[in-house]
Amino acid sequence: MIEPDFSQPIPERIERIHFVGIGGSGMSGIAHMMLDAGIAVSGSDRSGSATVDRLVQRGATVAIGHDAANLAVEGEGRVDAIVVTSALWPDNPELLAAREHGIPVLHRSQALHVLARGKRVVAVGGAHGKSTTTGMLVVGLQGLGVDPGFVNGAVIAGVDASSGAGSSDLFVLEADESDGSFLLYDVAVALITNVDTDHLDHYGTPEAFDAAFAEFANRASEAVVISADDAGARRVRALIDHERVVTFGEAAGADVRIVGIRTGASAACTVEVAGERIELEAGVPGRHNAVNAAGALATLVALGFAPAEAAHALAAFRGTGRRFELHGERRGVRVYDDYAHHPAEVDAALTAARTIIGDGRIIAIHQPHLFTRTRDMAGEFAAVYERVADHTVVLDVYGAREDPIPGVTGAMVAERFQRADDVDFLPDWQQAAERAAELAEEGDIIVTLSCGDVYRIIPQVLSALEHAEHGEGA
Numbered sequence: 001m002i003e004p005d006f007s008q009p010i011p012e013r014i015e016r017i018h019f020v021g022i023g024g025s026g027m028s029g030i031a032h033m034m035l036d037a038g039i040a041v042s043g044s045d046r047s048g049s050a051t052v053d054r055l056v057q058r059g060a061t062v063a064i065g066h067d068a069a070n071l072a073v074e075g076e077g078r079v080d081a082i083v084v085t086s087a088l089w090p091d092n093p094e095l096l097a098a099r100e101h102g103i104p105v106l107h108r109s110q111a112l113h114v115l116a117r118g119k120r121v122v123a124v125g126g127a128h129g130k131s132t133t134t135g136m137l138v139v140g141l142q143g144l145g146v147d148p149g150f151v152n153g154a155v156i157a158g159v160d161a162s163s164g165a166g167s168s169d170l171f172v173l174e175a176d177e178s179d180g181s182f183l184l185y186d187v188a189v190a191l192i193t194n195v196d197t198d199h200l201d202h203y204g205t206p207e208a209f210d211a212a213f214a215e216f217a218n219r220a221s222e223a224v225v226i227s228a229d230d231a232g233a234r235r236v237r238a239l240i241d242h243e244r245v246v247t248f249g250e251a252a253g254a255d256v257r258i259v260g261i262r263t264g265a266s267a268a269c270t271v272e273v274a275g276e277r278i279e280l281e282a283g284v285p286g287r288h289n290a291v292n293a294a295g296a297l298a299t300l301v302a303l304g305f306a307p308a309e310a311a312h313a314l315a316a317f318r319g320t321g322r323r324f325e326l327h328g329e330r331r332g333v334r335v336y337d338d339y340a341h342h343p344a345e346v347d348a349a350l351t352a353a354r355t356i357i358g359d360g361r362i363i364a365i366h367q368p369h370l371f372t373r374t375r376d377m378a379g380e381f382a383a384v385y386e387r388v389a390d391h392t393v394v395l396d397v398y399g400a401r402e403d404p405i406p407g408v409t410g411a412m413v414a415e416r417f418q419r420a421d422d423v424d425f426l427p428d429w430q431q432a433a434e435r436a437a438e439l440a441e442e443g444d445i446i447v448t449l450s451c452g453d454v455y456r457i458i459p460q461v462l463s464a465l466e467h468a469e470h471g472e473g474a
Contacts, residue, residue: 143313286352398452
């Protein structure tokens with residue numbers, strides 16, 4: 001991976017821009033907004049996808065595979081900048097060509113900063129729930145008659161987009177803490193959903209991680225919205241010296257206080273705001289999503305909207321892509337995908353699944369994400385899956401931006417299970433799909449979990465379900 005260079009000056013005028021890895025959820029959203037702004041967009045990705053196809057249909061020039069020839073470095077077609085993410089390898093030929101020819105290399109957050117310049121920015125930060133909460137805010141604002149600009153890490157159901165230019169001065173964005181880039185934006189309102197120590201490969205220590213969140217909050221020009229329940233958020237709260245802090249959660253004294261959560265196909269809760277009791281619906285299952293909705297409500301209140309009207313607008317939210325997303329059903333077995341890639345996220349996703357399956361069982365397909373996270377948290381992953389899922393199929397590690405670490409494979413997670421009969425380590429995807437299908441019975445669900453490319457196994461799972469005999473039981 002590369003370390004972002006935030007000291008790189010951002011060109012005042014950009015007419016042509018090139019995205020390396022344009023098919024990613026965050027990158028594609030920014031590329032769409034550059035097109036909306038009349039900027040000529042080119043890019044590359046390692047494989048084709050529906051996301052890439054949509055950009056091409058809108059006029060972007062996209063090459064499949066990374067090659068220096070994809071980058072216009074001379075003449076009238078020369079690009080003004082290229083956009084990269086921290087996941088890029090340092091020897092990427094397009095990155096090297098840009099540096100050789102003096103073309104500015106911008107991190108995706110710097111490109112997003114260009115789009116958000118002059119706007120009233122609402123930035124959603126936190127270890128978990130960012131994309132869902134960002135989606136809630138966009139839907140809520142639209143329901144309140146506001147047309148915000150936005151960039152999210154996932155497609156928002158109903159809006160059918162992960163980004164939009166908007167016509168108002170409000171701009172909502174999902175802010176990434178993994179590499180410190182969330183500190184780049186000029187933020188009006190900073191929302192912190194929770195703080196769960198991660199990304200120590202970048203920060204070095206838990207204290208530095210917490211300090212970055214505190215800086216993110218203290219930089220906000222109008223308000224900070226932060227969880228009153230989450231232990232990490234409480235640590236950060238003690239470091240925040242902002243004059244306006246709005247808290248949310250079940251804790252006594254929270255400004256937006258949850259006094260009752262009801263789970264089911266759509267989680268809901270009762271909240272107290274300024275002495276008024278309001279019913280709030282999350283629009284998606286899971287106790288954690290009721291809390292996310294309370295955070296979104298607190299943010300809308302901080303922006304000046306009436307609590308009851310904001311809650312009514314939030315009720316229209318119906319989820320985001322890759323967040324407990326149903327992909328199909330075969331012989332009574334439903335197949336879902338979820339972006340969860342941290343033990344706390346896996347716990348929340350599978351606990352939410354429990355609220356909708358009745359007497360059915362959960363068969364999880366876990367793709368470990370990052371070698372360092374697998375090395376450091378294998379035992380925590382195993383404990384969560386063993387406690388909440390009925391059976392787990394573990395794939396091999398999706399390394400993303402990291403080089404392999406000797407001895408670190410998906411087997412590390414499987415070996416930490418206390419009950420060996422509850423887990424299979426199957427790096428071969430076809431074998432993994434067939435095993436999950438073999439186990440599944442009518443009324444069960446199969447759910448893939450990772451922010452890697454595990455969703456690509458779903459067609460194999462659905463096909464295996466069609467051909468498998470009735471499950472043997474987990």
